[in-house]
Amino acid sequence: MVRRTKATTIAEVAQHAGVSPATVSRVMNDRFLGAPEIADRVRASARQLEYSPNHLARSFALGQTNAIGFLVPDLANPSFQAVLSGLSKAAGAEGYRVLVADSAESAEDEPLLAAEIRRRCDALVLCAPRMAEDSLVHATATLGPVVLMNRSSSSVTAPTLSVDSRSGFEALARHLHGLGHRRLAYVEGPAGVANERRLQGLADFQGSVEGVTVERVAGGAGSEHGLEAVDAVIRTRATAALAFNDLVAVGLVHGLVESGIRVPDDISVTGFDDIPFARFMSPSLTTASVPHEVLGTLAWARMRALIAGTTPEHDVVFQPRLEVRRSTAAPRRA
Missing domain, CATH: 3.40.50.2300 (Response regulator)
Incomplete structure (x- = not known):
């Protein structure tokens, strides 16, 4: 293997493989529709020259970041951590990462935070159980694709996953x-x-x-x-x-x-x-x-559909299950 002291350019890979830089770009972005042997030759040249694509440049060029945002009121709450775990695992399995914003229980700050994190990613999972209704409607209408969690609203058209x-x-x-x-x-x-x-x-x-x-x-x-x-x-x-x-x-x-x-x-x-x-x-x-981790997994399934331009699955309202443990008992008799 050739050892290099500086980053390899896409032009150098193209010259080594005997193709155009545009062909290299399409191969590396999984958008090449030509002969398979040409794609194999480009990938072999990229490996030999230790070429590493510039993912930031690719994101700007393609208009995507392969990241989604997740806005929560308080990440210290284990419930939201469980949602994040399910969401991150499901998204990560398909090459996406999750950017997290914590509003520190300030519902007034959530619309601004939602807009800020949305500018840095492809879509937004919005967990805002205390956001004002008019702010919620505006956020879901202007920051899409959006999946709404822990909240349901007849005024919102975004997919929702909520708990009764x-x-x-x-x-x-x-x-x-x-x-x-x-x-x-x-x-x-x-x-x-x-x-x-x-x-x-x-x-x-x-x-x-x-x-x-x-x-x-x-x-x-x-x-x-x-x-x-x-x-x-x-x-x-x-x-x-x-x-x-x-x-x-x-x-x-x-x-x-x-x-x-x-x-x-x-x-x-x-x-x-x-x-x-x-x-x-x-x-x-x-x-x-x-089932908070399940909520995170289902959120990604709906988000994936929105990103792909297909119809997401139905909205879901979970019915909590009563778990009786030792902190409750019959009252003492006087």
Whole structure:
């Protein structure tokens, strides 16, 4: 093999193979339609001369980057990490890479971040459960191809993959009711669609039973918010608390135990998402399970169709599965 001290040019490969630079370009970009022996000769010359295509130049020339963007509210949340894992594996198997943008739970910044990352890639997977509806409609209309995750909207034409958190929260409340709990507390998440859907689920539950109260407690999306909500939850005198998500539940359980409140003996606690840690914490967390890695895989399948100009598969709404663990039990009798 020839050892070279500088990068080989496409013209040098063309001269070595006895073809035009345009032929080399078409062969290296898998767009050559001529005789197979010519393509083989070009590739052999490229290997011998240690030619490495300039992928950045190729991206500009072809108008593609072989990268897709993924915008999330908080990459520290294991749920979004699982989605990214599924998305990256599926896209990587077909030569695509994923660029990630984290809005740090700032729904106001998400439209700008979405536009910025979209300029650097071929398409965008938008996970914006708290973005304002008008901003969401504008983003999906102007930044396509877009696949929308963790959100559904009748005003959006982009493919969507979402989770029915409304029914998931109703199922959690019914589980607590079935254990005998009649006074519940809900540690809320950040303002937005995701929190509203959970409140709707609780309203559905309350509308179908009698003698149940649900106290709303300010919270957020992280473990620190669950920890900060401990005193307010105790003041509600609830026998069971539903947390916005598993991370909030983890902080809440930790804070309750530190305050001398036993879980589930004194108060039951539920989460939402079924992050990996949920089953290993003490006590293990009752939650609503969502297949986040599957969501990532399905997102790529729809994105691939959009990039190829074909019709993507149908939209999907996942029904969370109730996972009953040791953080919930019947309330103590007075």
